[in-house]
Amino acid sequence: MTNQELDHTMRQRLLECWLPLAQELNERYGWGHDARTLEALLLAAAPALRQVHSAVEAHAILWYHDLVQQARQP
Amino acid sequence: MTHPSGGTKRSSWLTFRRRLLLVRVLLRGPASSAELIAAVQAELGDEGYPPAAAAALKHDLDALKAEYGCQIGYQRERRVYALADLGDLALLDLPAECMEALAFLDASFPAGAALPEQANLRALLDRVLRLLPSDRQAQHQQRRSSMRLRFPNSGSGRLDSTALAAVKRAIEERRELVFSYWSTFDTTQPRRHRVAPYGLFFRPEGHGYLDATLLEVTPSGTEPLHAAIDYRLDRIVPGSVQVLPAMLPPQRLQPRAYTVRYRLLPVVARRRDVAAYFPNTQISYHADGSASVTATVTNLWQTRQILLRYGDACVVSEPPELVALFRATARGLSALYADSQTDQG
Numbered sequence: 038m039t040n041q042e043l044d045h046t047m048r049q050r051l052l053e054c055w056l057p058l059a060q061e062l063n064e065r066y067g068w069g070h071d072a073r074t075l076e077a078l079l080l081a082a083a084p085a086l087r088q089v090h091s092a093v094e095a096h097a098i099l100w101y102h103d104l105v106q107q108a109r110q111p
Numbered sequence: 112m113t114h115p116s117g118g119t120k121r122s123s124w125l126t127f128r129r130r131l132l133l134v135r136v137l138l139r140g141p142a143s144s145a146e147l148i149a150a151v152q153a154e155l156g157d158e159g160y161p162p163a164a165a166a167a168l169k170h171d172l173d174a175l176k177a178e179y180g181c182q183i184g185y186q187r188e189r190r191v192y193a194l195a196d197l198g199d200l201a202l203l204d205l206p207a208e209c210m211e212a213l214a215f216l217d218a219s220f221p222a223g224a225a226l227p228e229q230a231n232l233r234a235l236l237d238r239v240l241r242l243l244p245s246d247r248q249a250q251h252q253q254r255r256s257s258m259r260l261r262f263p264n265s266g267s268g269r270l271d272s273t274a275l276a277a278v279k280r281a282i283e284e285r286r287e288l289v290f291s292y293w294s295t296f297d298t299t300q301p302r303r304h305r306v307a308p309y310g311l312f313f314r315p316e317g318h319g320y321l322d323a324t325l326l327e328v329t330p331s332g333t334e335p336l337h338a339a340i341d342y343r344l345d346r347i348v349p350g351s352v353q354v355l356p357a358m359l360p361p362q363r364l365q366p367r368a369y370t371v372r373y374r375l376l377p378v379v380a381r382r383r384d385v386a387a388y389f390p391n392t393q394i395s396y397h398a399d400g401s402a403s404v405t406a407t408v409t410n411l412w413q414t415r416q417i418l419l420r421y422g423d424a425c426v427v428s429e430p431p432e433l434v435a436l437f438r439a440t441a442r443g444l445s446a447l448y449a450d451s452q453t454d455q456g
């Protein structure tokens with residue numbers, strides 16, 4: 038399932054489930070994302086997050102997507 | 112100018128290939144003479160070592176040391192050769208950005224880390240670092256990153272791997288799942304939950320959860336049917352997990368969604384860095400230093416757990432169901448601490 042296919046319920050649950058961890062990392066590493074960009078990061082990471090087996094993997098995926106998002110900023 | 116004959120060229124090429132092969136084998140780990148010879152023979156067949164293979168092998172190892180500066184030692188007690196340094200054969204070089212990333216990973220996965228899943232990562236990093244030329248290795252040692260990933264504890268419990276595999280299979284095949292589960296309220300026996308499973312996720316404290324829609328629970332409890340529930344994986348009873356033949360509907364059943372509204376007092380909001388823990392978070396900061404927050408949630412239980420971190424600096428005003436949960440919590444805390452105060456008095 039691609040991000041475009043995420044229906045309203047799936048999007049809501051994806052964000053609701055992962056935002057606490059993403060916000061924790063946001064604060065811990067000083068990423069400085071606001072609510073909107075943190076949601077965008079999670080939606081971009083969604084396909085990879087669906088495959089995770091451990092918290093360690095989830096951290097690495099979110100960290101990677103933060104780097105990608107930072108690199109895309111002008 | 113003379114040119115080597117075809118036979119000489121082929122012989123030189125074979126020698127070079129054989130020596131590179133020895134290095135590749137030693138990169139995997141220490142190896143005995145017999146193992147090294149066997150690897151060469153397996154790869155090169157008739158063009159490998161002659162009958163006096165041991166002497167030829169020693170000649171190759173000496174050449175690798177003399178011509179390429181490889182440091183290959185012989186461990187007498189184990190009777191194996193071990194590669195300590197690749198010398199001029201350290202062919203991996205990386206751009207500055209990759210060296211920075213390598214330094215970050217090196218700092219994040221130090222030797223002797225407690226988590227078993229990190230052990231293989233550390234071994235991989237050691238191998239990659241050994242492939243770098245010596246000057247790049249020295250550069251790497253100097254730039255060891257101060258930034259590092261910090262991993263959570265893996266949680267107090269672990270889920271049986273067979274059960275986890277079944278949960279993942281049900282998610283991938285979009286099939287219903289049934290299991291026995293110890294919820295917070297189950298004190299004497301777990302209850303049977305039949306669910307539509309949608310994904311695994313992890314919380315900051317390191318626990319893993321299953322995101323699922325509740326279809327049936329026996330005996331029934333307070334959980335509303337079709338609610339989206341976060342099942343803690345280590346509370347699923349091992350051996351109870353079954354993937355059912357029934358397929359999930361194309362669209363997920365929509366759980367009831369609530370607009371949650373709360374006010375954060377200046378003590379936690381005055382720095383204007385209020386965190387977004389829920390979808391569609393909107394934050395308004397006020398002149399007195401407080402902040403009003405609205406968001407959309409489907410799990411009021413978890414919402415309460417998250418907002419409790421603010422203690423008495425958070426006042427929830429909507430929805431009424433969440434306010435009721437907080438009132439119950441406040442009553443419970445009041446009862447507990449009123450007793451404590453009496454004890455201390």
